[in-house]
Amino acid sequence: MTKQELVKKEKYLKLNDDGDYAIDYDGELEIIDFHTHISNALPLKIIDPNKKGRKLEYPTLPSVDKTDLSVPYWTKLDPNEKNKGLMSVIKFSLNGYKIFNDMVKGGTYDNCFKSQSENMIKKNVVLALSTKKSDRSMEALRVANEHPDKLVAFCSVHPHDPEMKEKIKKYKELGAKGLKLKVTDMELKGDFKPLIDLLKACYEVNFNVLLHTGSLTHIKRRNTSDLMWKLLKSTRVEVFGELLKELPKDFKFVFGHSGIAEYKLVAEYLKKHPGSYAELSCQSADSIKYLIDEVGYERLIFGSDWPALPQALTLSRVLLATENNKVAREHILCKNAERLLR
Numbered sequence: 001m002t003k004q005e006l007v008k009k010e011k012y013l014k015l016n017d018d019g020d021y022a023i024d025y026d027g028e029l030e031i032i033d034f035h036t037h038i039s040n041a042l043p044l045k046i047i048d049p050n051k052k053g054r055k056l057e058y059p060t061l062p063s064v065d066k067t068d069l070s071v072p073y074w075t076k077l078d079p080n081e082k083n084k085g086l087m088s089v090i091k092f093s094l095n096g097y098k099i100f101n102d103m104v105k106g107g108t109y110d111n112c113f114k115s116q117s118e119n120m121i122k123k124n125v126v127l128a129l130s131t132k133k134s135d136r137s138m139e140a141l142r143v144a145n146e147h148p149d150k151l152v153a154f155c156s157v158h159p160h161d162p163e164m165k166e167k168i169k170k171y172k173e174l175g176a177k178g179l180k181l182k183v184t185d186m187e188l189k190g191d192f193k194p195l196i197d198l199l200k201a202c203y204e205v206n207f208n209v210l211l212h213t214g215s216l217t218h219i220k221r222r223n224t225s226d227l228m229w230k231l232l233k234s235t236r237v238e239v240f241g242e243l244l245k246e247l248p249k250d251f252k253f254v255f256g257h258s259g260i261a262e263y264k265l266v267a268e269y270l271k272k273h274p275g276s277y278a279e280l281s282c283q284s285a286d287s288i289k290y291l292i293d294e295v296g297y298e299r300l301i302f303g304s305d306w307p308a309l310p311q312a313l314t315l316s317r318v319l320l321a322t323e324n325n326k327v328a329r330e331h332i333l334c335k336n337a338e339r340l341l342r
């Protein structure tokens with residue numbers, strides 16, 4: 001199948017002049033994208049977001065022959081996939097590096113604003129992504145400062161940062177609306193105290209916290225090595241969901257990607273923790289419908305993970321899932337995010 005053939009079959013999708021997915025919708029929509037990135041607020045080298053003519057690679061998007069939009073992650077799964085031996089660990093790490101590299105290259109203002117206008121998106125929440133060694137929060141704040149009508153900034157502070165508390169207060173004062181983190185249990189060496197302290201510091205300044213949550217669950221234990229298994233499980237939903245027990249009930253925690261393949265578990269945590277939300281990037285129309293049925297529409301938020309993924313794909317999934325529910329659509333696309341960002 002070609003991309004052309006795919007969009008012909010899919011309601012709400014078309015291709016733009018670059019051959020990338022764009023939304024196909026006649027009416028008006030109000031949309032905030034709660035999960036995006038930009039060149040200079042990512043790890044690796046800093047690239048000036050003013051650069052022009054950079055190609056968008058969408059590094060997390062599967063090729064057309066491997067695309068299956070009916071499942072989260074939109075990728076045809078092979079239940080017998082094998083990830084044994086050192087090579088698979090190396091491949092996994094190189095792939096992670098390539099994803100960031102492509103995001104840094106493609107995540108420029110030029111590409112960002114083009115995608116916003118093609119997809120009727122009024123604002124992107126730009127999530128900084130910091131590591132222990134490199135804090136990208138000031139860069140995210142800078143881009144939001146340069147384009148306050150189009151971008152909102154989340155800071156990112158690593159739990160092992162010695163100035164964690166001071167920084168969170170400072171970034172709040174500088175205009176950050178929340179904090180984003182991608183961290184693994186391996187990186188924390190199983191000691192969650194620093195992360196809990198960080199979440200509590202965020203609660204004190206009334207920050208929303210969005211964490212990358214979820215992993216691919218189709219790979220079987222017997223088909224992996226010990227190390228690969230640990231890597232695959234290192235961001236699973238329960239690692240972070242269990243920490244919510246340590247925090248007040250009204251703590252505003254957002255499950256990034258709705259846990260990818262673990263969206264049903266995310267629904268269970270949302271039921272237990274009334275302050276928590278699920279952000280929908282890479283989910284399918286069916287999984288979004290499932291979440292609406294289980295937890296209602298007032299704690300689900302549209303996010304795309306642009307430029308790792310096109311904004312149009314998750315957006316078209318939300319439109320499909322809410323075809324007969326205009327109120328749910330308005331909340332998921334905009335109202336819930338607006339409430340959190342107020």
Ligand SMILES: [Zn+2]
Pocket residue numbers: 035037305308
């Ligand atoms: Zn992301």
